[in-house]
Amino acid sequence: MLQTLADYRMKGHYQLHAFIIMPDHLHVIITPSPDISLEKAMQFIKGGFSFRLKSKLDVWSRSFNESQILTAEKFLACASYIEQNPVRANLAASAEAHPYSSASRPKMIDPRPSHLF
Numbered sequence: 001m002l003q004t005l006a007d008y009r010m011k012g013h014y015q016l017h018a019f020i021i022m023p024d025h026l027h028v029i030i031t032p033s034p035d036i037s038l039e040k041a042m043q044f045i046k047g048g049f050s051f052r053l054k055s056k057l058d059v060w061s062r063s064f065n066e067s068q069i070l071t072a073e074k075f076l077a078c079a080s081y082i083e084q085n086p087v088r089a090n091l092a093a094s095a096e097a098h099p100y101s102s103a104s105r106p107k108m109i110d111p112r113p114s115h116l117f
Contacts, residue, residue, distance in 0.1 A: 001026065002100060004048040006108055014041045015110035018079040020086065021100035027082040029069065031113055038066060072116045079112075 001021045005028070009016045013036050017029040032041040046060045053059060069075045079102075086098035095103035102109045 001049050002105075002108075004045060004052060008041070008044045008048060009108070009110070013044050015113075016102075016108060017075075017110055017112055018082045018102045019109070020082045020098070020102070022085055022089065022091075027085065029075070029078055029082065031110075069116065072112070075112050075116045 005016060005019060008014065012033055014030040014032045017031065019028045020026070026045075028045070030038075030041055032038050036044075042064050046064075050059055067078070069078055083095040083101055083103040086092040086101065087095055092098035095101060098104055
C-alpha cells in the first residue's frame with residue numbers, strides 16, 4: 001500500500017497530505033490533480049493496490065467516505081485524527097512510531113493546500 005500511494009503521487013494523480021494504513025482500513029487526505037476526479041484518484045489507489053496484491057478475494061468495500069476540508073483548523077484536526085489512529089488502537093506508542101503513517105514518513109507527503117494556511 002505504501003508503494004501504491006507513493007507511485008500515484010509521483011505520477012501526479014494527487015497530492016498526499018496525510019495517511020494511515022491500519023490492518024483493516026486506510027485513511028488519506030488527498031488533493032486530486034485538476035484533471036482527475038476524487039473518485040478516479042481513489043480508483044487508482046484501490047485498483048493499484050489490488051493489482052499489486054494479486055488476490056482473488058475482495059479487499060475493498062464498494063465505496064469510500066468523503067469529507068471536504070474547507071479550513072486550516074479542519075485540515076489539522078483531520079490530519080491529527082488520521083495519524084493518531086494507531087495510538088488509539090494500541091498499535092503504537094506514538095503516531096511517529098507507526099511505520100505505515102504520514103507521521104513516520106514525512107517525505108511521502110505534500111504540504112497542505114495553500115488555501116488552508
